[in-house]
Amino acid sequence: xxxxxxxxxxxxxxxxxxxxxxxxxxxxxxxxxxxxxxxxxxxxxxxxxxxxxxxxxxxxxxxxxxxxxxxxxxxxxxxxxxxxxxxxxxxxxxxxxxxxxxxxxxxxxxxxxxxxxxxxxxxxxxxxxxxxxxxxxxxxxxxxxxxxxxxxx
Amino acid sequence: xxxxxxxxxxxxxxxxxxxxxxxxxxxxxxxxxxxxxxxxxxxxxxxxxxxxxxxxxxxxxxxxxxxxxxxxxxxxxxxxxxxxxxxxxxxxxxxxxxxxxxxxxxxxxxxxxxxxxxxxxxxxxxxxxxxxxxxxxxxxxxxxxxxxxxxxxxxxxxxxxxxxxxxxxxxxxxxxxxxxxxxxxxxxxxxxxxxxxxxxxxxxxxxxxxxxxxxxxxxxxxxxxxxxxxxxxxxxxxxxxxxxxxxxxxxxxxxxxxxxxxxxxxxxxxxxxxxxxxxxxxxxxxxxxxxxxxxxxxxxxxxxxxxxxxxxxxxxxxxxxxxxxxxxxxxxxxxxxxxxxxxxxxxxxxxxxxxxxxxxxxxxxxxxxxxxxxxxxxxxxxxxxxxxxxxxxxxxxxxxxxxxxxxxxxxxxxxxxxxxxxxxxxxxxxxxxxxxxxxxxxxxxxxxxxxxxxxxxxxxxxxxxxxxxxxxxxxxxxxxxxxxxxxxxxxxxxxxxxxxxxxxxxxxxxxxxxxxxxxxxxxxxxxxxxxxxxxxxxxxxxxxxxxxxxxxxxxxxxxxxxxxxxxxxxxxxxxxxxxxxxxxxxxxxxxxxxxxxxxxxxxxxxxxxxxxxxxxxxxxxxxxxxxxxxxxxxxxxxxxxxxxxxxxxxxxxxxxxxxxxxxxxxxxxxxxxxxxxxxxxxxxxxxxxxxxxxxxxxxxxxxxxxxxxxxxxxxxxxxxxxxxxxxxxxxxxxxxxxx
Ligand code: FES
Ligand code: FES
Numbered sequence: 001x002x003x004x005x006x007x008x009x010x011x012x013x014x015x016x017x018x019x020x021x022x023x024x025x026x027x028x029x030x031x032x033x034x035x036x037x038x039x040x041x042x043x044x045x046x047x048x049x050x051x052x053x054x055x056x057x058x059x060x061x062x063x064x065x066x067x068x069x070x071x072x073x074x075x076x077x078x079x080x081x082x083x084x085x086x087x088x089x090x091x092x093x094x095x096x097x098x099x100x101x102x103x104x105x106x107x108x109x110x111x112x113x114x115x116x117x118x119x120x121x122x123x124x125x126x127x128x129x130x131x132x133x134x135x136x137x138x139x140x141x142x143x144x145x146x147x148x149x150x151x152x153x
Numbered sequence: 154x155x156x157x158x159x160x161x162x163x164x165x166x167x168x169x170x171x172x173x174x175x176x177x178x179x180x181x182x183x184x185x186x187x188x189x190x191x192x193x194x195x196x197x198x199x200x201x202x203x204x205x206x207x208x209x210x211x212x213x214x215x216x217x218x219x220x221x222x223x224x225x226x227x228x229x230x231x232x233x234x235x236x237x238x239x240x241x242x243x244x245x246x247x248x249x250x251x252x253x254x255x256x257x258x259x260x261x262x263x264x265x266x267x268x269x270x271x272x273x274x275x276x277x278x279x280x281x282x283x284x285x286x287x288x289x290x291x292x293x294x295x296x297x298x299x300x301x302x303x304x305x306x307x308x309x310x311x312x313x314x315x316x317x318x319x320x321x322x323x324x325x326x327x328x329x330x331x332x333x334x335x336x337x338x339x340x341x342x343x344x345x346x347x348x349x350x351x352x353x354x355x356x357x358x359x360x361x362x363x364x365x366x367x368x369x370x371x372x373x374x375x376x377x378x379x380x381x382x383x384x385x386x387x388x389x390x391x392x393x394x395x396x397x398x399x400x401x402x403x404x405x406x407x408x409x410x411x412x413x414x415x416x417x418x419x420x421x422x423x424x425x426x427x428x429x430x431x432x433x434x435x436x437x438x439x440x441x442x443x444x445x446x447x448x449x450x451x452x453x454x455x456x457x458x459x460x461x462x463x464x465x466x467x468x469x470x471x472x473x474x475x476x477x478x479x480x481x482x483x484x485x486x487x488x489x490x491x492x493x494x495x496x497x498x499x500x501x502x503x504x505x506x507x508x509x510x511x512x513x514x515x516x517x518x519x520x521x522x523x524x525x526x527x528x529x530x531x532x533x534x535x536x537x538x539x540x541x542x543x544x545x546x547x548x549x550x551x552x553x554x555x556x557x558x559x560x561x562x563x564x565x566x567x568x569x570x571x572x573x574x575x576x577x578x579x580x581x582x583x584x585x586x587x588x589x590x591x592x593x594x595x596x597x598x599x600x601x602x603x604x605x606x607x608x609x610x611x612x613x614x615x616x617x618x619x620x621x622x623x624x625x626x627x628x629x630x631x632x633x634x635x636x637x638x639x640x641x642x643x644x645x646x647x648x649x650x651x652x653x654x655x656x657x658x659x660x661x662x663x664x665x666x667x668x669x670x671x672x673x674x675x676x677x678x679x680x681x682x683x684x685x686x687x688x689x690x691x692x693x694x695x696x697x698x699x700x701x702x703x704x705x706x707x708x709x710x711x712x713x714x715x716x717x718x719x720x721x722x723x724x725x726x727x728x729x730x731x732x733x734x735x736x737x738x739x740x741x742x743x744x745x746x747x748x749x750x751x752x753x754x755x756x757x758x759x760x761x762x763x764x765x766x767x768x769x770x771x772x773x774x775x776x777x778x779x780x781x782x783x784x785x786x787x788x789x790x791x792x793x794x795x796x797x798x799x800x801x802x803x804x805x806x807x808x809x810x811x812x813x814x815x816x817x818x819x820x821x822x823x824x825x826x827x828x829x830x831x832x833x834x835x836x837x838x839x840x841x842x843x844x845x846x847x848x849x850x851x852x853x854x855x856x857x858x859x860x861x862x863x864x865x866x867x868x869x870x871x872x873x874x875x876x877x878x879x880x881x882x883x884x885x886x887x888x889x890x891x892x
Binding site for chain 1: 354355359360361365367401803827835
């Protein structure tokens with residue numbers, strides 16, 4: 001049976017088991033590969049997405065959770081994500097780049113809810129995302145920069 | 154003008170220093186040169202394999218080394234573009250497939266820049282010469298009256314200029330300049346080299362469009378997960394897959410035999426039971442539902458804690474004398490005012506790149522195509538040729554982006570698995586490891602135990618240094634029964650010990666391998682860097698000296714410490730980075746209560762790194778407050794990239810110092826995933842300052858790895874400074890700091 005799913009404003013008709021994690025649904029069924037697998041157990045944040053604006057680790061949430069809701073992935077174009085992309089590029093953040101989809105989504109969630117995050121806010125908001133390459137200091141800088149750009153309007 | 158080299162396209166020319174296998178560049182003047190041109194685009198000109206200039210001025214450069222976060226695509230492209238006098242905005246980078254025509258492509262040992270920078274610069278310079286020759290012909294003037302500048306050739310007599318793109322027709326008919334006529338730019342004229350260039354891949358990295366191995370999608374492809382024996386090299390006795398086969402999406406269950414490589418070569422693959430499914434998750438679920446009875450084999454009795462005890466006993470007895478020892482250590486100890494002994498331990502570690510091992514393969518008759526995040530595509534290709542008896546020219550290995558490598562992806566076991574499965578099911582298949590697979594079936598960074606004994610005279614000078622090293626060798630992964638660290642491993646910080654001590658003795662102690670051993674970012678330097686720097690700090694304390702002054706004195710007078718290589722190990726450069734780190738960290742400043750500062754220096758991959766770390770230890774909690782690092786890596790290719798690498802290395806080093814520990818019980822690795830093999834996170838991240846000592850007239854040396862080995866000892870020395878507690882066994886999370 002096909003079920004409707006809405007990702008980045010686009011509707012998809014999907015036939016998959018309801019308990020399949022959103023991560024694998026997005027990657028292997030829908031075929032959008034920007035959302036990454038890192039651990040599968042909610043530890044690394046590589047699979048971060050927004051579901052109705054809430055930050056979710058998609059490896060640990062079933063398909064059924066996303067039904068009837070709006071999903072935002074790294075392929076999305078929300079305003080905060082766009083600003084963060086710019087500051088990410090300005091700070092030359094990525095090394096291998098693999099974790100950065102999840103980092104950007106987690107940072108988007110932070111900025112949506114906190115226009116002017118402190119270092120401590122960043123620590124709290126971003127510590128669910130592992131970067132094995134160790135780009136944390138640049139992520140921190142890029143988030144501050146994005147907040148500044150945003151506040152300038 | 155230059156002479157035309159008559160080169161048969163079948164000849165492998167040793168060109169421009171790419172001597173290990175040579176590259177075909179002469180192909181471009183042969184009749185069927187198109188075979189070697191990266192695209193079939195007629196509107197372009199390829200002066201060599203690495204450069205393609207299009208009519209619209211765009212330039213596509215080939216990256217022959219794998220990108221795993223070290224910024225190599227940008228670095229190599231910038232070197233070619235600089236010599237070409239190209240405008241950076243026209244540059245795009247394409248990833249080369251695995252093929253010997255690109256020279257050695259093995260991306261490890263922090264050597265890509267070191268070994269192919271000059272050849273790449275020559276490629277760029279050759280292209281520039283051909284463009285100049287073309288323009289000179291058009292204007293009918295001497296080449297010496299032309300110069301290249303920012304994507305144009307300028308007529309220096311008339312100031313007329315022609316765009317690169319408008320020269321490709323004529324340039325493609327120009328002879329390839331003789332190597333001897335190629336002149337490289339002077340350091341002062343560099344436009345990109347040594348400056349800051351952003352990664353060429355930023356857009357893809359921030360839009361989720363960079364294609365890693367796991368992102369490869371081929372019509373009708375299958376996904377596979379493999380259950381492997383928990384004990385290294387164990388085999389399947391019997392299995393029951395009836396539950397697995399009931400899972401929606403699971404299509405097949407296949408037994409894979411272990412693939413054993415010929416001695417001295419390759420890595421092979423472990424074998425196990427594979428689930429073939431139409432999505433990764435179904436494959437993972439299927440794997441969990443398998444009931445397998447294993448024959449654990451001879452590694453079943455392995456216990457890493459017991460092994461550490463055995464190694465500890467062994468290092469307290471005399472080992473095999475390593476050549477290069479000098480003086481008489483025993484006498485120095487007898488004559489000394491004081492002797493100091495210490496035993497240091499580092500556990501097994503695993504790389505855990507963010508992207509797990511994975512590969513997509515399509516076996517079609519007598520042809521194989523692979524898409525995989527591999528550090529060493531040529532070895533992957535050779536392994537496929539060997540195990541599946543396919544002519545090597547029928548095997549294409551496409552290199553995707555690597556979501557981190559750190560040494561794990563230089564072994565192509567996961568590629569061999571994918572090819573084997575594709576052959577069995579006659580369809581394209583992607584093998585995906587779970588994180589648990591990655592943690593439990595890796596090629597582990599070896600554990601080590603070291604015993605050190607030193608002597609101090611009445612002036613507080615070090616008179617003797619004895620070091621016994623026990624660590625399972627990487628060679629064991631190629632050659633069973635290699636029970637001692639090999640020469641190349643000992644040469645990572647042991648035989649090339651930097652200290653000016655009259656009596657020095659190094660002993661090699663037996664250590665068998667019961668896991669697959671591999672190299673991990675900075676490899677054996679992790680062991681030597683930890684023990685050497687920790688022990689110097691202990692000696693300084695016993696001698697009642699300032700640890701910084703003590704290190705500097707121990708490095709001693711200006712001299713070449715080890716001159717055997719092309720990159721002599723120079724004590725002066727070593728002291729300079731140490732002095733600089735002392736300065737930027739204000740090392741001698743008194744720190745707040747419960748804070749401490751520690752320093753460490755290490756020479757690896759021909760680069761010099763000194764790092765100071767400030768920690769606080771409050772109520773038993775260690776916090777890394779700040780890190781100051783100085784590197785001298787010779788010629789700097791891309792400044793911001795060097796800084797980024799050193800920041801990353803600091804975090805990598807903090808992870809291993811705080812959390813890194815793989816343990817083995819009854820032959821099986823006990824850890825699973827990031828909850829019990831932890832990583833540094835944002836909240837653990839200190840402020841990091843990186844300073845570069847510019848040595849632009851020295852050859853470019855390693856950048857990706859040398860920042861790692863200093864971290865653990867600098868942290869432990871800082872903890873001692875803060876608390877008086879000496880840490881000799883890693884990792885720190887196991888240490889109880891409560892008083
Ligand atoms: S893959 Fe979901 S948190 Fe790691
Ligand atoms: S950039 Fe490589 S894991 Fe974060």
